Amino acid sequence: MTTRIIGTGRCLPEHIVTNDDLAKIMDTSDEWIASRTGIRKRHIAKEETTASMSAEAAKRALKQAGLSPEEIDLIIVGTITGDYVTPSTACEVQQIIGAENAVAFDINAACSGFMFALNTAHAYFQSGIYQNALIIGAETLSKIMDWGDRSTSVLFGDGAGAAVVTKGDAGLLNFTQGSDGAKGMVLACKNRSNNNPLISTSKEMKYTYMDGQEVYKFAVSKVPESIKKVLAEAHLEPEDIKYYILHQANIRIIQSVAKRLKVSEEKFPISLDHCGNISAGSVPILLDEVNEKGMLEKGDKIVMAGFGAGLTWSACVMEW
Numbered sequence: 270m271t272t273r274i275i276g277t278g279r280c281l282p283e284h285i286v287t288n289d290d291l292a293k294i295m296d297t298s299d300e301w302i303a304s305r306t307g308i309r310k311r312h313i314a315k316e317e318t319t320a321s322m323s324a325e326a327a328k329r330a331l332k333q334a335g336l337s338p339e340e341i342d343l344i345i346v347g348t349i350t351g352d353y354v355t356p357s358t359a360c361e362v363q364q365i366i367g368a369e370n371a372v373a374f375d376i377n378a379a380c381s382g383f384m385f386a387l388n389t390a391h392a393y394f395q396s397g398i399y400q401n402a403l404i405i406g407a408e409t410l411s412k413i414m415d416w417g418d419r420s421t422s423v424l425f426g427d428g429a430g431a432a433v434v435t436k437g438d439a440g441l442l443n444f445t446q447g448s449d450g451a452k453g454m455v456l457a458c459k460n461r462s463n464n465n466p467l468i469s470t471s472k473e474m475k476y477t478y479m480d481g482q483e484v485y486k487f488a489v490s491k492v493p494e495s496i497k498k499v500l501a502e503a504h505l506e507p508e509d510i511k512y513y514i515l516h517q518a519n520i521r522i523i524q525s526v527a528k529r530l531k532v533s534e535e536k537f538p539i540s541l542d543h544c545g546n547i548s549a550g551s552v553p554i555l556l557d558e559v560n561e562k563g564m565l566e567k568g569d570k571i572v573m574a575g576f577g578a579g580l581t582w583s584a585c586v587m588e589w
């Protein structure tokens with residue numbers, strides 16, 4: 270008995286911001302952004318919130334799964350940009366969709382958030398706890414960007430992706446996950462300063478800071494390493510995999526992973542060109558795009574992998 274995905278969904282904000290739009294408000298260009306990252310546009314939330322996008326993605330995933338909200342007993346949202354410190358985004362989703370029988374909580378694992386949510390649901394299922402879970406990766410990263418920093422603000426976008434998972438004979442074959450808190454400050458966001466009048470406050474870094482080159486080095490070594498590990502343990506070769514659904518940070522990272530695994534880049538579907546990096550949202554949004562296009566058939570094997578702030582990483586191999 271393992272964990273199977275039976276429905277996927279996504280929700281992106283209506284407002285689209287192109288690289289040319291960004292060039293009007295900062296010293297950048299479509300040429301620089303596209304050639305360094307592969308990103309051409311991204312969706313930026315105006316009215317939408319992390320919870321509203323999550324709930325919409327969840328409704329679509331539930332419809333595809335053929336389950337009612339009442340049949341969901343676990344909701345996990347991977348996010349670093351919940352609308353509130355508390356309640357959690359998962360509790361908001363529970364309320365919006367009417368999943369009154371679910372237990373709901375968020376996971377803060379940045380770009381690995383959806384993967385950690387999947388692995389957590391799987392662990393509950395394996396323990397005999399819970400039957401049907403809604404796992405979501407969702408972000409409104411535009412609200413934590415330093416829009417005066419062209420090296421980070423051009424990379425990210427907003428959106429949510431969801432999947433309904435249940436116990437099944439086929440599905441998750443193997444997963445790995447890890448963290449390296451010692452390197453946490455290479456990609457960080459201290460988004461509140463202490464307003465306690467009893468202590469003297471220090472200047473806080475309130476928006477996202479990233480050492481791009483350090484993150485790049487981490488990604489191009491850890492992602493292929495973790496994918497090789499899950500495949501070897503599952504007695505599979507890289508060519509056995511139909512698609513690699515990777516976190517969408519940078520096309521050059523994806524090309525490097527393909528090269529290190531010695532597989533064609535055609536096995537790596539892309540959404541970063543039209544979505545940018547949506548942190549926890551990237552993997553489930555891309556999975557839904559691939560699923561919607563009918564690219565997956567029963568029995569296909571796929572790899573999903575997330576990596577990012579924490580630092581955190583996770584990879585899994587799944588039979589569709």
Ligand code: COA
Pocket residue numbers: 296297298301302305306380419420421423479480481482484485518519522546576577578
């Ligand atoms: N537009 C134009 N120029 C820009 C720019 C922008 N948006 N952002 C940075 N630059 C400039 C820099 O100021 C620098 O100029 P200088 O040489 O005059 O000082 C030059 O471009 C090179 O900057 P650098 O930071 O060295 O670029 P890079 O080749 O390392 O590319 C990233 C930057 C962010 C694209 C790259 O490091 C990267 O992709 N890192 C991984 C980030 C990531 O994936 N994070 C998410 C993980 S979840």
